[in-house]
Amino acid sequence: MSTGAARAEPRTRVSIRVEGIVQGVGFRPHVHSLARRLALSGWVGNDSEGVFIEAEGTRESLTRFQEELGGHAPPLAVIHRVTVTAVPALGDSGFVIAGSREGGARAALISPDVATCADCLAELSDPADRRYRHPFINCTNCGPRFTVIRDVPYDRPATTMAGFAMCEECTAEYLDPHDRRFHAQPICCPACGPALRLLGADGRTHRPGAAGSDGGAARDPIRLAAEVVRSGGVLAVKGLGGYHLAADATDEAAVRTLRSRKHREDRPFAVMVADLDAARTLCELDPVAERLLTGPRRPIVLLPRRPGAPLARAVAPDDRRLGVMLPYTPMHHLLAREIARPYVLTSGNLSDEPIAYRDWDAFTRLAGIADRFLTHDRPIHVRTDDSVVLAAGGRELPLRRSRGYAPEPLRLPRPVRRAVLACGAELKNTFCLAEGGRAFVSHHIGDLENYETLRSFSEGIDHFRRLFDITPRVVAHDLHPEYLSTKYACDLDGVDLVGVQHHHAHIASCLADNQEAGPVIGVAFDGLGYGADGTLWGGELLVADLTGFTRAGCLTPVPLPGGTAAIRQPWRMAAAHLDAAYGGTPPGDLRVSSRHRDWDDVVAVARSGVNSPLTSSAGRLFDAVAAILGLRDTVTYEGQAAIALEQRADPAEESGYPVRLGGDEGEREGEGEGEGEGDLAGGLLTIRTGDLIRAVVEDLRGGTDPAVISARFHNGLAAATAASCARLRASTGIGTVALSGGVFQNRLLLDRLVQALRLLDFRVLTHHRVPPNDGGVSLGQAAVAAARDLEG
Template identity: 45%
Template structure:
């Protein structure tokens, strides 16, 4: 058979994951000649040999990838023969076009873990053991192509033994950029609360003693510092809460192994798979009622625990002494996770007693990802370590756009051709430290992808911090994107769809096109535009933002909306000081500092308050979460009724009959569990009825569920079941969160579609202030 020579271009996550040695081994297996090298687009291969062997080679590339590799594009074409014998791995090369994708940080693989605990291995108990199949990636990358000089491992010249592994195509550590050992690599150090190094021959052993004594240990990991205490020591957990100013928000846990997790939480097959996956996210698991292993202060007033398994060699060494540790982000409330030593010593002073750190620099902070299971499928709540910077595939190539998300659960997004890269979790933009983190993330993404975007998209809200950051980018045109439209398109893109859908978008706060606060929306549309075809009835928010912190204000507003001045006798009203009650009633009557909102989140707050669960909150979404946690699924109860009204063609979901039934329940002594169940059932029925009415008018459309309210598993599963039983197609988030953490994805797609419609010239980004894009199709 005649020989032929082919060029193969491979793009995706194909650098730093053992892809070149994999290609080398396959070429040897199929007796092909040629070469392979990394460049700034991905990997380029030339192979020469019989056509039948080439076909087998291609099949192997597609089906036998290394564990961390992912191919997004593979193309091939024939070129003239060279007849040069042998196959070589060549040095990396730079090219003009930049499209390399970087692997997310990955957990320590079984091979490295086996070596870690093998006394005869030269890396025995070395806390930074790794290979091409595991270890840090995104958090240490400074540029592309992904080679050691462009990572923070440049600080550690390889010893002779490690260099031999690094240069050997048959080794598991061939071109493993974080490769190191005790002779040449990073090392642990122990520091006191003032950042002064503590002399010790064994920092790890001393750290374990500190934890056993109930002290708070700050641990430097892959993407930043964790704050750790013994999860069985309630005094230590309480001390951490006090120091971190985190009164009630749940702490994350790290458990020794899957068997330990089974002692305190219920585990299904999907939960187990997620916990043991290469991404190693925090997984929300329902507590076992009889469990005694974990202190109850870990997650007060919550049926669930956020649990993860060890994912670094250092973690595995720590868990030789503990079954479970609190492992929460190294920050104070509302701050980004600390990731540098100087920053940690300053910001965690007064929280941590001791610091277990190391001298491998972290280039970009990455907090832990959070997932829960819904309908036997993973639901992403926070997409960060382990998943970022894995790109989301778009339906079409588009101009490059940068999107800055919203102010809560902020992430940003950057597009290149038909890929959208969401950043790590940045957080709530409440202070300068988080804003600085956002700006750093923008610079880092643009540097990695060598992209200068043509436009910056931001939320429609003029007072968002993310909007102000966009306004500071004077060299770029801007597009303000309505908050709930971005949610709708994020869900569409997550599902690989782009046709018109009916979006049920329920969340807490979003600036509406009419200047009001939206949050309980039925939107008909796609990336090109939307029409608001229905919404929850508007309620007054007495005191404005104060109503988000004090749910009793929304309870009073809901009662006034349902009863007018003749308010019923309820315990929640008796608990409001008379002077406060009179003041709020006057504010609503005179419409002073009482903006209107259709927010479903505020409706949840009101019901939680009326049910006696929560009158003030210490973190965003707390009242709604505790209302979900109190659902009594054992009772067979009818749903509360909502009224559907027509207002100039829009369907208005009026809660008045629901409130009357809820008040009657409370006056008859029904508990919060029953109230919560009936409310959730009633809201699900109302969503179904609205969708049916719109289908009667518009025809059959898929239903996209998005917004933070659809983190509520009971409500989402109920709504999904009702809609599917009524022959609706339902689209749910899978790759991205339904909350504001996925918002930037919708923004970039909307902005890309808008740019396509304008056919803006390529030179636009260089024309400072040339355009101000301030609108797109919405009605």
């Protein structure tokens, strides 16, 4: 045997399991192309757990394959784990994409819906392309995902595209590993895909058919629909996750008509614009806002409104902010181009109802609102509202996490021993399923105040359980016995129930959002939550970790006169706070008291305690100050008075009202019923809000500008809260503060408090993956239940 003869390098084979968001995002074509380039043999395919790979080649080529597998993955892929196992070599040749495997435990993750990519937009605008102006253009890098998926593995038969048979050209693209539409499950074209229709107000009268069916732009539903908006009408539009209502945002009469028909008095409408340049004419944009507006998630972004922005006043009455979004489907892009001006795009519902997403339901419920319906024949499987975010502190602060985000899982700070279902809160409800180290927070469900929303809640849980193959053994719920989410939990059989106090869930949500376990000093400021002592909490200082908490402090409790009536009528909270702050004898020359004939009766009710439970609510404190300043005596939506107070504040004002801190040494408030709940020895630290109320009144009576008063109130509350945290650090040694609760949607308070805490050398945790409001409570409940289960 010649010593110079070359010996072939031995081939080895590995089996690779890839978990994460790796289905429907072009991951198999990526693997196929990489394997072919490295001369590997084997296969890649989808199954219920993710992507499976067998690859055979030289050790060097397999090493490079594993290195580049994740490093050069498609943009929408999210890899959570890669497991590699050596297997016997087969000596086969060629690398193929295998058919999907069914069965086994389901661990495959589902991609959120993704905004139309640049490649598809280029085709959409190219008259020479066969998908020119096709409203349903998509590829592996964009398009519908979560809203069309019925089951996993993510293949076309398991989506709402199953009823659309691919034409020959689409089939060729679908089967070509080198095409960017390779195994793009919603693939279609004008010859084989869904079709748009413009219908009359009754949802039955057919208007001219799809573009190209009869030739000519005059019969194009997009152009006809745009004319409805441009002429002052209200258009119902079937989007990704439900129906929207559109109107010309520059036409005062059109927007007022929409408000009247929708029964939405004051809450601002979101506005869609064609591109960033159009957004800049309406709002001030920074790099974070631009990234959010143009990214693949395409949420509504709350932005500072430019003075003189060319919009109807009725779009966002008396609001210095504007919710803006850019088109996220081909249909929205086409519609925005044809309307050629900003247009309102708001949820298709009456106020307080869930968004309509089934055609028959939309035609019934929206018949009295819309003049025309722009609809199509691709079913929506999951009702999904638009997401809403705020750019704060150089990063996004979610206010509503839904389309574009759900159902992407969140990592938990601790693994789950037994699968958990967390049922969330009553308002802004989401639910959460957790297993292993992952938490699946649902899309926005809404306020659980009617049958339709409750049905959406229960159907959503069933859908998530099926998609992710999770059977919960532990079910977490709020302590409030009348919440529908609590009743749902208590009606379940064969599970262990875990009650989680509302504000502990808020702080746990912030911990889980930052993948931490605590302990922290938790500041939970919100509207109302059922307290462990039977009162209504809402301005809380907790010493907490994931397993339990101690109520260490709170805002001064005052009565909630008339119960829920005080939420709708902030002047009632002004009466309660003024009576408490002045010991029953507030100044008699305040306009807020003279505006209401039954003021004295409400004060009497508050003092009697009849239908007037005590509350430490920060949200109700903001309501009271807004009413005292004459900004809002009544509200038509949650948080309206507090928003008015924030927006009235002068951001240049740096002084704040001094606030004393007190400790009720002999009292034992808030003794807990749950594990790890109770009081600090020595009593409860109290932020004396009466000092703030008296300072507000003194400045108001002295003629100080309400803008200055509002700023001083915000600054004073922030300073007092930071000082309270410093006092608690002295007794606990804890140097980390977690901020949660709906009040921290207030950008001014959040910024001032974070700044004050950092000046005191605190480490500060805020939300960035789930909302600080009740939309994040389910994640906190799941984290608490999982942590207690681990210890139990």
